[in-house]
Amino acid sequence: MAKPYDLRRYPGFFGITILCLVILYAPLAVVAVYSFNASPSITIWEGFSLRWYVDVFTGPESAKFKEAAWNSFIIAIAAATTATVIATLAATAVLRTGKFRLRTLSVGLISLPLMVPEIVTAVATLIFFNAIAFERGLMTILFAHITFCIPFAYMPISARMQGIEASYEQAAMDLYATKRQAFMRILMPLMMPGIVSGFILAFIISLDDFIITNFVKGAGVETLPTAIFGAVKQGIKPNIMAISTLLLAVSILMVAFSWLIGRRNQVEGR
Amino acid sequence: MAGGAAPGGSVQSKTYREARGWLLLPAWVTLGILTLAPLTIMLVYSFLTKEFRGGVIWEFSLDAYDQFFFDRGLFGDEPPRIEWTYIGIFWRSIWQAGAATILSLLIGFPTACFIATRPEKERTLWVFLVTIPYWVNLLIRTVSMKFLLRDEGPLSDGLIAIGAISEPLGIVNTNLAVQLGLFYSYLPFMVLPIYAAVERYNFALSEAAADLYAPRWTVLRRILLPVVKPGIVAGCILVFVPSLGSFLAPDLLGGAKNFMIGSLIEEQFKGNAGNWPFGAAASMILLTLVLILLIASARQSQKRDG
Numbered sequence: 044m045a046k047p048y049d050l051r052r053y054p055g056f057f058g059i060t061i062l063c064l065v066i067l068y069a070p071l072a073v074v075a076v077y078s079f080n081a082s083p084s085i086t087i088w089e090g091f092s093l094r095w096y097v098d099v100f101t102g103p104e105s106a107k108f109k110e111a112a113w114n115s116f117i118i119a120i121a122a123a124t125t126a127t128v129i130a131t132l133a134a135t136a137v138l139r140t141g142k143f144r145l146r147t148l149s150v151g152l153i154s155l156p157l158m159v160p161e162i163v164t165a166v167a168t169l170i171f172f173n174a175i176a177f178e179r180g181l182m183t184i185l186f187a188h189i190t191f192c193i194p195f196a197y198m199p200i201s202a203r204m205q206g207i208e209a210s211y212e213q214a215a216m217d218l219y220a221t222k223r224q225a226f227m228r229i230l231m232p233l234m235m236p237g238i239v240s241g242f243i244l245a246f247i248i249s250l251d252d253f254i255i256t257n258f259v260k261g262a263g264v265e266t267l268p269t270a271i272f273g274a275v276k277q278g279i280k281p282n283i284m285a286i287s288t289l290l291l292a293v294s295i296l297m298v299a300f301s302w303l304i305g306r307r308n309q310v311e312g313r
Numbered sequence: 314m315a316g317g318a319a320p321g322g323s324v325q326s327k328t329y330r331e332a333r334g335w336l337l338l339p340a341w342v343t344l345g346i347l348t349l350a351p352l353t354i355m356l357v358y359s360f361l362t363k364e365f366r367g368g369v370i371w372e373f374s375l376d377a378y379d380q381f382f383f384d385r386g387l388f389g390d391e392p393p394r395i396e397w398t399y400i401g402i403f404w405r406s407i408w409q410a411g412a413a414t415i416l417s418l419l420i421g422f423p424t425a426c427f428i429a430t431r432p433e434k435e436r437t438l439w440v441f442l443v444t445i446p447y448w449v450n451l452l453i454r455t456v457s458m459k460f461l462l463r464d465e466g467p468l469s470d471g472l473i474a475i476g477a478i479s480e481p482l483g484i485v486n487t488n489l490a491v492q493l494g495l496f497y498s499y500l501p502f503m504v505l506p507i508y509a510a511v512e513r514y515n516f517a518l519s520e521a522a523a524d525l526y527a528p529r530w531t532v533l534r535r536i537l538l539p540v541v542k543p544g545i546v547a548g549c550i551l552v553f554v555p556s557l558g559s560f561l562a563p564d565l566l567g568g569a570k571n572f573m574i575g576s577l578i579e580e581q582f583k584g585n586a587g588n589w590p591f592g593a594a595a596s597m598i599l600l601t602l603v604l605i606l607l608i609a610s611a612r613q614s615q616k617r618d619g
Contacts, residue, residue: 050519050532051430059423060439066420067446067500070457073467077460086465129339136336141327149337152344159352160558160603162575166596169582170358170589171351173368190347193340209326222329253452254560254575258582268452275456275565284460287453298448302441 071291078284085279095285102282104274111270115250118185118266123245126192127200130241131234133193134201135226139209156191164191165258172259179261187259188252192245199244203237204230236304243301247294352600359593367587377594399577399595403602406573409488409563410556413495414503417552420496421503422545426537428504429511440508447501455561458494459485462566486568494562495552502551510544511537543614550610554603574599 077085081092099105133153137146156164168187172179211233212225220228231238253268260269267290274283329336359377361369379385384396428439446454461468464481472478484490514537522532538545556562560575567573574595581592 048529050523050529051516053423053426053529053533056423056427059420060427063420063424063500063504064442066497067443070454070461070497071446071449073461074453074457077467085460086470129343132336133340135329136333139326139328140330140333140336143333145337149340152349153340155344155348158603158607159348160554160599162558162560162578163355163596163600163603164348164351166578166582166592167351167355168347170355170593171347174354174358186347190343193344209328212326212328216328222332226329247448251450251452268450271452271456275452279456279460283456287450287456290453291449294448294450295445298445 074284075288075291078281078288080281083281085281085284095281096289098282099285099289104282107265108267108270108286111265111267114181114184114265115267118181118188119246119249121185122188122192122249123196123242125189126196126245127238127242129189130193130196130200131238134197134204135230138201138204139230153197154194157194161191161254165255168255169258179259180264181261183259183261184256184264184266187255188249191252191255192249195248196241196245199240200234200237203234203240207233239304240301243297243304247297355593356597359590359597361590363588363590365587367582367589369589374590377588377590380588380591381594381598402572402577403574403598405571406557406575409491409571409573410495410553410559412488412492413499413556414549414553416492416496417500417503418545418549421500421548422507425504425507425544425548426511429508429514430516436512440505443504444501451498452561454498455494455565458497458562459490459565462490462493485566486570488567488571490566491563491571491573494566495556495559498559498562499552499555502555503548506547506551507541507544510541514540543617546610546613550606554606557603558599 077088078095079091079093080088081094082089099108130153133149137150159167164187168183168190172183177183207230212229215225215229216222251268252266253272256266257269257272260266265273267286271283271286274280358369360373360375362372362374362376364370379393380396381399382396383393385391385393424443428436428443431439460466462482462484463469464483464485466482469478469482472482484493518536518540519532522536523529527535558575559573560579563571563573563576564579578592578595578599581588581595
């Protein structure tokens, strides 16, 4: 029986999808446009200019933001690297060592940082460092970041490993490769797309974090989000919009990169 | 997925069995020391005596929880009455997070359905478009939202210019602004699980219902919705839980009047209140709420799966 309409289509759903995308992009687009405003006011448009970008790199607040950006970058690299290594080893244990008693518990522990609300993690971590009298500074931020990066690194890594059959390593070992060689020369290269995705995910998550960093950072130590937050508290200024637009560009580049990797991942996986 | 591995098939691989302990050790040590231990110590702190201007005195006390639930007057000698201030803040947070969740569902469900019914090649692109904003720094997204919504902002000016409103918008520092901010923060979390569920949905079911003369919206309500319900529930939890404890949206968009749990807790550690045991107790109560919610939904989905 031919129906007068297609059951997969509902009227209005296309319109709402467009609305959804407009909502998602409009605030970011508006800020990006206004970051090129020549006026020191954030309200009046006075023509195109790059002055606020110049201001970000040479203006009176540039030293503060440069240091904060450097801190953010170092912490994100270190935290994402450590978390990726830990997650890769853990995924190998969970997926390549047969069944064992602590398996479910281990997976639960790895995903625990995802279930605890961020503000609670922030409070708990601050209290913990206080209780063991560990002085707050860059190191406390790094430790906290490693912890919440682990589940994010773990997800793509374990997904990738599930897709690689053990027969590849088996074949290598049949040809007298040691287990270490099978791991390093067979499993790891096959794992690369998943590991890179996990690293990028962890890197972005670390760069993104505000609440936990704000709690565990020492006085005078800033990352980019905490520095921006401090500045925004004084009012939104055009240089903040320029910094935001730069960060926006970085995020989009990283996502595009991880998307390309993901596509390679799929092609190879077939 | 690579060629036909049975579900959990790779579990049977025991290649590195001897190294298992060493492989797991870093994860256990890191998460044990930096997640389990801190949560335990937080629980302990919530039962200690407060020291003024931050910190604790190591003396057992129920003051933190008492202060949360009961009002004993200015000098603490009156008969206890229920203290509504903090319960009210929790209640407002639940309400705000709930409103943001419903808003996300109203926009997210049709979007997810639309994307899932696109030709397969197009889907990735649509999903990509929905997820990109999630990768942008949350602080920056929230600030952008404030920039857009504020009086004299582009939205307000635009609406005045086309004559839709005559006064500035006046949204910032209201409940609505917070709801919009939360909705904006977590909208992709609603779309993705629903999309995954609708993508797996077999539209032959819809065809069958329509053949039996069900109108299309009845098909949606009675056939599609119940089948993709797990995805909807997952989406709602992914939006509701982070909204409940969020700090940035209420702080930047809500102002002082629209306090939520996140701000209440933050005050105790970073702000002027400086009452650590109370902050720890409020965190414990929030954590308990969230865990109850997660466990309830996990049991629900277990029941469904048989």
